[in-house]
Amino acid sequence: MPEARFVGAGSAETVLDVPNGQTLKQAAVDNLVPGIIGDCGGYATCGTCHVVVxxxxxxxxxTPSEDEEIMLEGLLTPVTAGSRLACQITMADDLDGITVHVPESQG
Amino acid sequence: MRRSPGATDLPPSISDLPALSDLVPPDVWAADLVAASEGLFERDVRVLRDSDGGGLVVVGHAAMRALAQHAEVGATPVEFLTGRSGERVRRATGAEPGGAGAFDAFLRNQVFTMNPPLHAGVRRVVGRHLVPRAVMGAAGRAERVIAEVLAEVVAAGGPVDLARDVAGPYVTRFWTGQLGIPVGTAARVQHLMHEMNRMFLFAPTVDDRARMLAATAEYMDLVGRTVARAWEHGDNALLADLARGLDGVDLPGGPAELGAFVAANFFDGFHTVGVALANAVHHLYADPADVERVRRDPSLVPAAFTEGVRLSAPLMLTTRMAHADVEHAGLRIPAGTPITMVWIAGNRDPEVHDDPGRYRLDRAPRLGTAFGGGARICPGRNAARMLGEVALRALTAATVEVHVATTDTGWVPGSGIRRRAAIPVVVRQVAAA
Structure with a gap:
C-alpha cells in the first residue's frame, strides 16, 4: 500500500499507509494527524486541510480546481508553490512516498 | 447505493432504530435540546427514528459528520421547509396557516436550500468573499463598529441587554455597512430579524406565523431595495462582485436578482452571528477567573469564542435530506428521508469531547459542529469567527469593564435557536491598569 508522510510542527512525522483512491485528508483525519481537520469533508471549501507538498x-x-484555488488564495497562512488541500490529493501508486508539511499555524 | 465510512453498528432499517418520542417526550425535546441530547448519550443512543414522519434524528458526532459529508445527503427542498412550517402551526393551534408568501422567496434565495448543480456555483459567489483573508480585510471596520457600539452603551450608563443592545447592533451595522445599506436602516433591519426568528419556533401560533411572514416580507423588500440601490450607485465593490458572480450562474432555479440574494443569504450574518457572540460572552463571563485569564492573555480570545459556540451554537439543528439511497454504518436510508442534524449535540458528544458540558479555555480544537459540516458547512463561519473575536477582544480590553448583572435568565425554550432570554450587562470605561 502506498505511503504518505505528514510533517508537522517541530518536524513531528506521521507515516501512514494510504489505500489507492483515498484522499490524504481522510487518511490524516482517520489517524488523528495534528492540524488536519477537514470540516467540509472534502469539497475544498474550508481550507482546514492545507498542506505543502x-x-x-x-x-x-x-491542477487545482476553481474551488481549491479560491480557498488557497483565501487562507491566512502563507501559501507556497507546493500548497494544496489534502482533501484534493487522492492516493495513487505514483504518489507512494509523498511528503506533505502541515503549516505550523494549523498544528 | 453510496456508503459513508464508519462501523456497521446500526440496524439495517430505520424502523428498527429507537424512536425519539419513546426516549424523550416531545415537550422535553422542544424545551431543552441540550439536556435531551445528553440524556440520549447516557443511554448510548446517537441515531434515532423520528417517530413523526419516518426521518432520522442524529445526535452523535461521528454519524453527523459522516452523513453531512455524504455527497447524496443534501439540502431539503423549499417545499419541505414551508410545508413543515405550516404543519407546525396546524399542530400547535389547529388553525390553517395560510400561504408561505415571503418566507418562500426568502428560502428560495438561500444557498442552504440549493442542491447540485446550483449549490456549488451559488455558494462560490458568496464564499469567495468569506474566505479567511477576505474577512480579515474587514476586521478594521469591525473594530470601529464595536468601539462605536460600546461607546453608546457606556454613555447610556445603566444596564443593557448584551444581545439586543451590543451584539445585535454590532453585527447589523457591520454588515449593513459592508453592503451599502444606509446607517439609519440598521436598527429596523435588526428589529425585523428579531421578528423573523419566529421561523425557528417548534410550535408557533397563528400570530407568530403572521408576524414572521410580515417581517420577512418587509425585510426582503427593505434589504433587497437598498442593496439594489447601492449596487446601482456603482461604488460598492462587494455588491459589484456578487452581481457579476450571479450573472455567471446561469442555471434554472437560481437567484434572480442581487437584492433578494443578499437579503436571504446575509440574514445569518446579521442575526445568527449576534446570537453566537452573545452566547460566547455568556459562557465566558460565567466564571470571572476565565474573564481574567482572557484579559491578561488576549491570545485566548479565539479559544473563548470557539468554546462558547461549541457549548451554545446559535442554530441548534437543521434538516437535510437523502437524495439517493444511502447506507451509513449498516443503516439503509432511502432516498427522500429527512435527516435532522442536531449540531449542538454533536459538540457535546462525550465520545469526542472530554467533560463536554464544561467551558474550558484550554480545550484542544476538535472537529466542531457549531457551523454544521460537509459541503453545506456555513459559508459565513470565518466572518462569524472574525466578528466574534473582534468583539470579545474589545469587551475584555483593559479599558473596558463588563458586569453581567445575572446569569440566571435561562435559555429560550421551544426554538431551534439557542439564545438567552436576556443577558443584562453594565459596560463601563475604566482606566487601563
Whole structure:
C-alpha cells in the first residue's frame, strides 16, 4: 500500500499507509494527524486541510480546481508553490512516498 | 447505493432504530435540546427514528459528520421547509396557516436550500468573499463598529441587554455597512430579524406565523431595495462582485436578482452571528477567573469564542435530506428521508469531547459542529469567527469593564435557536491598569 508522510510542527512525522483512491485528508483525519481537520469533508471549501507538498510530487498532482484555488488564495497562512488541500490529493501508486508539511499555524 | 465510512453498528432499517418520542417526550425535546441530547448519550443512543414522519434524528458526532459529508445527503427542498412550517402551526393551534408568501422567496434565495448543480456555483459567489483573508480585510471596520457600539452603551450608563443592545447592533451595522445599506436602516433591519426568528419556533401560533411572514416580507423588500440601490450607485465593490458572480450562474432555479440574494443569504450574518457572540460572552463571563485569564492573555480570545459556540451554537439543528439511497454504518436510508442534524449535540458528544458540558479555555480544537459540516458547512463561519473575536477582544480590553448583572435568565425554550432570554450587562470605561 502506498505511503504518505505528514510533517508537522517541530518536524513531528506521521507515516501512514494510504489505500489507492483515498484522499490524504481522510487518511490524516482517520489517524488523528495534528492540524488536519477537514470540516467540509472534502469539497475544498474550508481550507482546514492545507498542506505543502514536497517535490517531486507536486507535478504529479492534478491542477487545482476553481474551488481549491479560491480557498488557497483565501487562507491566512502563507501559501507556497507546493500548497494544496489534502482533501484534493487522492492516493495513487505514483504518489507512494509523498511528503506533505502541515503549516505550523494549523498544528 | 453510496456508503459513508464508519462501523456497521446500526440496524439495517430505520424502523428498527429507537424512536425519539419513546426516549424523550416531545415537550422535553422542544424545551431543552441540550439536556435531551445528553440524556440520549447516557443511554448510548446517537441515531434515532423520528417517530413523526419516518426521518432520522442524529445526535452523535461521528454519524453527523459522516452523513453531512455524504455527497447524496443534501439540502431539503423549499417545499419541505414551508410545508413543515405550516404543519407546525396546524399542530400547535389547529388553525390553517395560510400561504408561505415571503418566507418562500426568502428560502428560495438561500444557498442552504440549493442542491447540485446550483449549490456549488451559488455558494462560490458568496464564499469567495468569506474566505479567511477576505474577512480579515474587514476586521478594521469591525473594530470601529464595536468601539462605536460600546461607546453608546457606556454613555447610556445603566444596564443593557448584551444581545439586543451590543451584539445585535454590532453585527447589523457591520454588515449593513459592508453592503451599502444606509446607517439609519440598521436598527429596523435588526428589529425585523428579531421578528423573523419566529421561523425557528417548534410550535408557533397563528400570530407568530403572521408576524414572521410580515417581517420577512418587509425585510426582503427593505434589504433587497437598498442593496439594489447601492449596487446601482456603482461604488460598492462587494455588491459589484456578487452581481457579476450571479450573472455567471446561469442555471434554472437560481437567484434572480442581487437584492433578494443578499437579503436571504446575509440574514445569518446579521442575526445568527449576534446570537453566537452573545452566547460566547455568556459562557465566558460565567466564571470571572476565565474573564481574567482572557484579559491578561488576549491570545485566548479565539479559544473563548470557539468554546462558547461549541457549548451554545446559535442554530441548534437543521434538516437535510437523502437524495439517493444511502447506507451509513449498516443503516439503509432511502432516498427522500429527512435527516435532522442536531449540531449542538454533536459538540457535546462525550465520545469526542472530554467533560463536554464544561467551558474550558484550554480545550484542544476538535472537529466542531457549531457551523454544521460537509459541503453545506456555513459559508459565513470565518466572518462569524472574525466578528466574534473582534468583539470579545474589545469587551475584555483593559479599558473596558463588563458586569453581567445575572446569569440566571435561562435559555429560550421551544426554538431551534439557542439564545438567552436576556443577558443584562453594565459596560463601563475604566482606566487601563
Amino acid at each position: 514536497d517535490e517531486p510530487f507536486r507535478a504529479r498532482l492534478p
